[in-house]
Amino acid sequence: MTGATATLLAVRDLVVEYPGRRRRGDGIRAVRGVSLDIAPAAILALVGESGSGKTSLARAILRLQPVAAGQILLQGEDLTTLNPQQLRAARRDIQAVFQDPMASLSPRRSVLQTLREPLDHFRIGDAGERGDRATAALETVGLDPSLRHRLPHELSGGQRQRVALARALVSEPRLIVADEPLSSLDLPSQGRIVELLLEVRDRTGIAFLFVSHDLAVVRRLADAVAVMYLGTLVETAPAGTLFAQPAHPYTRALLAASPVPDPRLPPPAILQGEPPSALTPTRGCVFHKRCSERMARCVTEQPPETRAGDREPAHRVRCLLWNS
Template identity: 50%
Template sequence: MLEARNVVVEYAGRGWRSKGFRALHDVSFDIKPHETLGLVGESGSGKTTIGRAILGLVPVSSGSIRFDGQELAGMARRERRRLSDDIQVVFQDPYSSLNPSMTVEDILVEPLVARRAGDRREATERVRTLLDQVGLPQDAVHRLPREFSGGQRQRIAIARALALRPKLIVCDEPVSALDLSTQARVLDLFISIQEETGVAYLFISHDLAVVRHISHRVAVLYRGDIVEYGDALDVTERPEHPYTKRLLMAAPLPDPDRQAARRQERRELLASEAMA
């Protein structure tokens, strides 16, 4: 469905003393229909830049991003707008990604009306279906976002992304602002929606445990390069690259004895890398 080949993104420096910055170095990956590709890395690794490049929010310096055979890199704004039905996004913070002055019904109807996806009656019926999909009560349509919890707000954001029946959703750290129990419920919601609709996800996260829970394949990004790429279980349980091993060891475990042993392994790994 989506193919990225040798993608480079560079930011120009500001002022005569400032140097440019290369955020992505020859990044290549693909996303198949009905699949979740987990993209994991620490802050500043370039993972959000990849999502923004797919969405057309940052220009691609070189390389290719093709969606359903169409080249996205350098595509005109009008053509990108036509693709908005097929590519949607769920942002990290549900507190700021929803208009606080709009009711839930208005939030969900807006993309349908903007894309002329039927009349108001058909849009209202679609809203009811969306609320059922994300597990919210029908009376939510009359309420404002501030009346919901963080997990419920993210469900509203997911419903908005689903409104136009997209083929791909870019999920940019969609659970990092939620507590652990809410994270698990929202991740299970993403999985059930994929099973029901067949939508594909690019799931961006800094948490390897979260990515392992939801992804079919995983790409590990480090300083703008993909350093490990493959089946989710292979990458998260039998990592080969030292950076992936560090990410795995940094993930918390509920067993204190196993957690202590993992900390010791991490210290030994860091010491061996320092000696090398």
């Protein structure tokens, strides 16, 4: 934990569980004690295979998902302890963009109505100012103000995702949590939104938690990367360090499995088999069933989080290879 004033979001030992259907103890532990920090104006990418717990973590941070244990400190205030009224006020500072803009935009609200809704909700400015802010948000995301009376179905997928981003921006939050915001778009639209996110961050100083499957996008966008496996962050590092010197066998396998593996990387551990079910309680390292570098103690010992090497203090890893 940094405890530094430069931390915007500090998540500590967060646990998310889904209750079982039949009996106590058959629930799913989707997030298993995750800690992470996001600095102001930083973009932290959260990556990992399907089912690793990325959405559960993102929704818990947004307080859309109950938290079984842990803290979510936004500018020092623990969101897990707020009453509903306090939480509504705190939501001005933490906004969301989801995967499918069609599902997250109201079909009967025009673009302008969509953008005014958070301003009305948080009582920001008077009527005239709300209109000006909505138009400014449209310009920030590169949408022509002439689109403001359109309904979502009258826009393209890329335009809809820009509206969703404008809606997240319009209340001037400190942090936007974006869960796979590009995956419903074609490649050229994805590229334009990536450039747009970087511009928005530079211009507004808003920080992002950016959930993505796509390592090529993460490479272009992220300042730091957190790698999730079975509800656990197995590696976190500044993006340049993670791509150049991945320390965890799972991260190396993920990078090797991405479409353009980096030829400078060490030989890959091949990702074989399915990830274990989040239902199963795990002894030892969460990755031991698939790890090509497994040692006898990996089956019983849980790796603590340690520094990966001496050069980069923010490069952290959970692997016994780094903990001998």
